Amino acid sequence: MSVSQPVSEIEVEITINSRRRRDRVPSRLLLSDYIRDTVGLTGTHLGCEHGYCGACTVMVDGDAVRSCLMLTVQADGAEIRTVEDLAPAGSDALSPMQQAFHDNHALQCGFCTAGFLMTLESVDPADYRHPQQVVELLSGNLCRCTGYQNIVTAVAQAWSDSTQAQ
């Protein structure tokens, strides 16, 4: 929908983790701050707020994006998924990828983890059959404490389980 006159505040309609919301937000509100402060979903972390670390990665209409490099108004009408949406609702179970991270010690402090998980959730494993492709896929997410080896191992486990299950 077009916004023909310049405005400093605007009403947006956003679906986040399957719940539709309407909020009046300042034009300058970053999507990352909307998710954390307005909606209250603090699983999305902010490391750098200028596009480098990937901690803030969420899915917008199916694509992984940096929520710190997007304005909330740009997500007007979009469907957003955050890390809170990954585990099956109403149980203590984790999603297969979360479980694989847990099993393989693919996190220490966990600050970067939500970003990795959302990047992985956004792609089709069939497009990343070669380990080098997985490494490239994850190059947009920085982890400062685990080292990447266990993360790549976790991805291999989760995705090989998923192909076996098919």
Place this chain on the structure above:
Amino acid sequence: MKPAPFEYCRPSSVSEAVDALAAAESGRVLAGGQSLIPAMNFRLTDVSVLVDIRDVAGLDRVTVEPGGVTVGAAATQSRVLADDGAAAVVPGLRVALRHVGHLQIRNRGTVCGSIAHADPAAELPALAVAVDATISVEGPDGGRNIAARDFLLGPFWTALDDAEVVTEVCFPAAPEGAVTVVDEISRRAGDFAVTGLVAIIEPVDAVVRSARLVGFGVGGAPMRLTEAEAALSGWAGHHTDSAVLEAAAADAADAFEDIHATAEYRREVLGALVVRAARKALNSGASP
């Protein structure tokens, strides 16, 4: 790390976008936001009105024809990277885009936005110069088409006037049989290049017949390497590299120096990239 207050609009036509820019004190086009928003988060850029072009009808179009590929201003880098038809006509689009940022950046960033942004270390402006792309813009006085080499004037500096919008960029098809190489040295995969090269090389019978070479991350704007092009003409893999290296160093006599590398280093890297590209082209010519 939050942008200072500004006003936002999302027009539905190019002429409305131009009007909004013309009326603003300091208006800016917002495309993918992958360069503009970090600059605003850092408060490096003063913006009073952001003009989001996402909803302008038709701007997300990518048109593939035998003569070239035309990319609209709202078409994302991911969309173009995935387009097999575009890659067949202008292989440079795919090979260049593989070096641009990461998946998450390309999902939002646009091809035209990268050219309008004119980062001296960016791949797409260099590709645009290498293939003689044409940039179409609309402004208060109507439209005009600008050759890439006349559009890119210096670091973050283009021929765009304040109220002008890039509507599309047309990349002409690569010559039949040419090999396009985009190669660079960067500190990490996905980072901007310290120094890089776009090479379009026509190999015939294991000899370079002609070469179009454009360096990036060497000068303020993409740098055509005319001496190295001449040195490569007639070059074969068994020839020594020294004439080519010297020619590339002469082309890059004005290479800049910064925290990442000295000018000397950039000249050496550029020469090495030229030789590497030529060998690659000759090898792929031998076994198509």
